[in-house]
Amino acid sequence: MSDQPWVWISFNALLAILLFLDLVVLGRARTVSMREAILGTIFWTAVAGAINVVIFVFGSQTEGIDFLTAYIVERALSIDNLFVFLVIFTYFGVPGQYQMRALLWGIVGALIARAVFIAAGVAVINAFHPVVFVLGAFLIYTAYKLATSGDSEVDPEKNIALRLARKLFKVSDDYDGQKLITRLSGGALAATPMLMVIIVLATTDVVFAVDSIPSVLAITTDGFIVWSSNAMAVLGMRPLFFVLAGAVAHFRYLQYGLAAVLGFVGFKMISEDWIHIETNISLAVILIALAISMLASRVLPNNEETVETENPGVPGASSGSGE
Template structure:
């Protein structure tokens, strides 16, 4: 279905307005968002995306509406998986909690611009060369295979090529200067780590776009649906980051679910490529009669796989244990870092979360204890934080250290 230029302009203006609203009313004044604030605004942005999807059903028809929701859900799931990498990057750069919102919003804007470019280039290629469907399908199958490899925090690096090149070409200060991108040290203008972490997030977003765009083109070739589903999946990602903080490590099977979804979409793309085939060395250049997978079936498969993945992760003892280990490492480092935050409530929040993680590991049975790596080191971190908290709050009673 062709979409009129007026609808395109109105949609783009609406997206820009949401981004500006997000900046001026939430990000411009540096603060640590509460769980309630993150939950409310995450719900608002998901609600906006759903209302837009219902609008596509009404004005674009059932097929267009189904394509939008299939694309939106897939892109949203992929963006949640990407949040884990964002968390590692910001932890590596020791980004103050108050300034993490600004970093995320800049990352969202960069990601949206990059994806828009990839979408229009990809659409032009698909409309000109039918064999590109084969390439997209193979790319998704390869990505699905890579997602099955075991991943830990150590397997991700914040020092990507963009950051390494920036460090080599420009002078960089060791400390943050609020949320400024540059600062003056000893009379010399330098970049701050804030600019470097934004470059790291932006460079990582470019890599994510190479995976996500072929995935959504496997569900629809309608450029308007591809763009809007991608855009609305990114809007609200900042709030979702703070809402899911603490659960990201818990979703231990999410990568397996996403691998299954990407493999499914990759197979769907290859079947479509065979149906539209014009390569001379495949069936003599004639289309191959194959069964094509409908958008409705794709939507059902995506939803079922995601639900199974999420519930399996949330009710897994291994997932809770891995979350506890990750919380101890990150929360202990953050609490002992005087520059992590100036908000006493935030410091108390991560301290209480660390205690809960410590108690979880202490309560594990002998068989589950085998899943814990470096328990002695983790408990030593807990004791160090407990001592620091006791020194800062002599009137507080802390549950005994191990």
């Protein structure tokens, strides 16, 4: 569908309208209730579903399944990133009523970065096909690291963009509502902690995109499918954060499901010239891998929680969060 201008114009116009409504019309500072978060998640999922229907109708069945598969992969990978966002908010002490706005601005920055990544990735693959072997090998390596690495700590203080921003701008100690720039008592302008939060959120998502975008490129190199599935998954991640923030630690086996997904799409990318895997089969494999990992998180006993219960006074006993 990438060769049809009306498709690009229509989707990006819809994207701009929805972002405008979120930023300007619905952008008042407020603490997001669970009801609002659930409704927001349903809304963005419905928008993605409607776009998928349009692709099926005006495109082809293959393109429709490609979008659905890419969207599910992106959405699944985003769940694993919610813990990182929670750490960032805790580190900066972001008041609850400002978290929605911080996430939205962070996502706007992430969308811009992803658009550049996607355009570059599609162009490189179309111009130099052997690069798919490099990307496929990278995904398999990432899958291995994800499956074998232990708990990793997230330290926003090590974020290079944050360090650079602090060198370039004077940063105020306190939040000034949702403002990104404030005026100090002496009259000087300074960046607010809110701006620092947005910088860290956006640049952190760039790191996530290094894994997720090659995964989608392994499914399809249709620029519109890659862009639209990415955009919908990223925008849907914002309300999903408030739904799953308290529960994400319980998906302790999700990393293995994600590792299986990354390994599979990496293999698919490398072997595409010799072994053609139908898109519907890819979709089934991805759904099964994610379902098994999430089901295992629910039904298998958590030994770390058992240890904590039996030894409540032991310093450093794990909470069983897996993070």
